Amino acid sequence: MTPNERWTTIAVTVIILVITAPPAFAQSDTSRIDELERQAAAMLEQIAELRAELEQAKEQKATPDLQGLRAETVAARQAAQRAEAAASEWKDVTSVTHLSGYASAEFISPDNESSAFVVNFNPMFHFLYSDKILWEAELEFEVEENGDTEIGLEYSTVDVLLNDNLVLVAGKFLSPLGNFRQNLHPSWINKLPSAPPGFGHDGAAPIAEIGMQLRGGVTVGNQSKITYSGYIGNGPKLEGEDGEIHAIETDGFAGNADDEFVFGGRFSLLPMPKLEIAVSGAFGDVAVVENDGADISGDPTRDYTVFGFDASFQVGAFDLRAEYISQDVDDQAMSVAPGGGEWETWYAQGAYKFGQAKWEGVVRFTDFDSPHADDDQEQWALGINYLLTPSAMIKFAYESNKGEAGEPTDDDRWIAQIAYGY
């Protein structure tokens, strides 16, 4: 073999070996890939295990929160149900009660007598059943000069709503004769701190009655209306003193010593809103049941009549009203107090609101006449009110009184009052 052939042979062999034999580095990479694949598979297993553990941990951790959340949801739902029930309770319940009333504190300074503070408290109770029956009552608490507290039952009635136009009222009710006693006397409504002379106790206007009453109203057309009330009651008592009738007591009495009832009523017409014209009347028989401070019986009865007229009109900021009422008892020759008499009074009042309706000026004239000169009184009353709220006000008033000389009815007075209706 020649050297060229030898080198050629060697070269071909090397080439063949290079071509056919796998390279050493290739064998090394394959093992690394296998190793990497094993490692990757192991890592995937670990990841899967970790993920499973994580999910398990999450579930374990979330379970208490989920339970709490569910409990809170249930509690919230129950609370909402209770709130809904409470919110609609007033609509569904058949019996409802309500406490209201009014109170006043005042300072009175007469020209010729000592000045003093006085206070009144009149709670009112309302018990309503099924929007058909209302029992209502008012108490009056008043502190007297000696410190005792006088308590009176102003009224206590069951009101049965017979239909849209008629209500049956039974019990002790405010006299429906006239307007002041039944609607205007509460201190938070009365625009002056005092009642007009003759509209208080032992005056000309009946105060209250125990008996039964029917009352209501009917609309006539779009703007007009009539109202009516009629009653039967035990009636008043006559109080004799020194052979005369001293006063007609009309506070409402449970007894009926004279065995005679009184019938009466009021009829009003409202030809247009805020204008009311009314007439009142009552009749019956009454007797003297108290004479010189002692109860008596058997005194013969005599005729008793009441006549009243009242009107009111509100226009703009003005409130105008007037009222007349008289009680008359006939003579009775066989009585311990044979002479009869007439107690009559009237007033006219004007009020005007100003200063964004926070202030109110009032003027009123009253003339009260009775069979006893020492009770007679003419009065001019001027007042200025400041309304803290629509139902709470401060009143300042001056009364110029003209009565029998030396009597309290002749004493001018300053009065300051705080009144609150609640």
Add this chain to the structure above:
Amino acid sequence: MKNTILRIIPVALLAASFLIGMLTVQGYVVAAEHDATTQADPMQFSRGAQTWANNCARCHNMRDAKSLRDDQWRVAIVHMRVRANLTGQEARDVLAFLQGSN
């Protein structure tokens, strides 16, 4: 003569009260059934506002609807219906107005 006239007035009032009341037909039970089936009246609120303005101030200052709760108004309006001789419809209208404004 005066006494005769004065006696006629209350008798006439009593008779008129009975007559007017009875002529309105609706009895106690009928009225209750009527109330239970009363449908919503879209004009009731405005009627109530007008009735409230026309009637309350005839005697006293008008109180804010928010001065009482709805359930308290329910009682107070029945009290005022009796006192002011409101009709049943007027009372329901005013109640709807006050409760709707509360």
